Amino acid sequence: AQSVSQHNHHVILSEAASLELGCNYSYGGTVNLFWYVQYPGQHLQLLLKYFSGDPLVKGIKGFEAEFIKSKFSFNLRKPSVQWSDTAEYFCAVNRRNTGFQKLVFGTGTRLLVSP
Amino acid sequence: EAGVAQSPRYKIIEKRQSVAFWCNPISGHATLYWYQQILGQGPKLLIQFQNNGVVDDSQLPKDRFSAERLKGVDSTLKIQPAKLEDSAVYLCASSLGGGRGTDTQYFGPGTRLTVL
Structure with missing residues (x-):
């Protein structure tokens, strides 16, 4: 079964x-x-998503993520965080080209940005 | 554009009671999802509808949970009878339903259920 860490x-x-x-x-x-x-x-x-093409994906509010297939990873990055980025962030994955799109979520990361 | 609406926002019940949640998706969205989010975990899909048909309910505890989407628009999720471990936030989401798994899902505010 799929899992996300x-x-x-x-x-x-x-x-x-x-x-x-x-x-x-x-x-x-x-x-x-x-x-x-x-x-x-x-x-x-939604912050950002990747389907195919350039493995470096840019999203809203200056966030980006890089898909590294060999490492099964999709890490989220931002060069300079702001207090307003305080939030909980969830990574999620589903299979492509199936009849339905069951999304599997990770457990989340709580980010606290201090001013 | 109006978002996904859910009600109630909060519900407190005792174990063995029943409870129902309601969801109104974004207009024109064919796919509707119900998720359960237990504290400290990510959302877990309970059931997914494509229009008014079920496409995945593999993680729905069918002995106590039921869901329907009449006329392919609104949906209700019911728990009967509730157990302590059902305490969670129940999220409804919708998407256009274009296939291939690339849809953006739009989430409602959730219903926080506490079972005492």
């Missing part, structure tokens, strides 16, 4: 620090990869 459960950074959140998945076939974010008091929303 997010290694850091809690991350605390100061403003302007660089961010990298790890995500690894277990499925060996062709996958679609997503990062979702939940800001305090808000709904889960």
Whole structure:
């Protein structure tokens, strides 16, 4: 069965620090990869997604993620975080080209950015 | 554009009672999802509808959980009877349903269920 691992459960950074959140998945076939974010008091929303092509994907609010197929990884990065990036971040994966799109989520990483 | 609506936002019940949650997806979205998110975990898919048909309910505890999507729009999720371990946030999401797994899912605010 598919699984998604997010290694850091809690991350605390100061403003302007660089961010990298790890995500690894277990499925060996062709996958679609997503990062979702939940800001305090808000709904889960899409940050970015990767299907094919350039493995470096850019999302909203200056976030990017790199797909490394050989490492089954899809790490999220941001060069300089802001206080407003405080949120919980979820990596998610599903299989491509199947009849339905069951999305498997990781356990999430809570990011706290101190001003 | 109106987002995914859910109600109620909070519900407290005692074990063995029943409870129902309602979801109204974004207009025009063919696919509707119900997720369970236990504290400290990521969302887990319970059931997925394509229009009014079920395409995946493999993780739905069918002895106590049921869901329906009449007319391919609104959906209800019911738990009867509830157990302590059902305490969680129940999320509804919807997507256009274009296939290949590339859809963006749009999530509602969730219903926080506490079973005492």
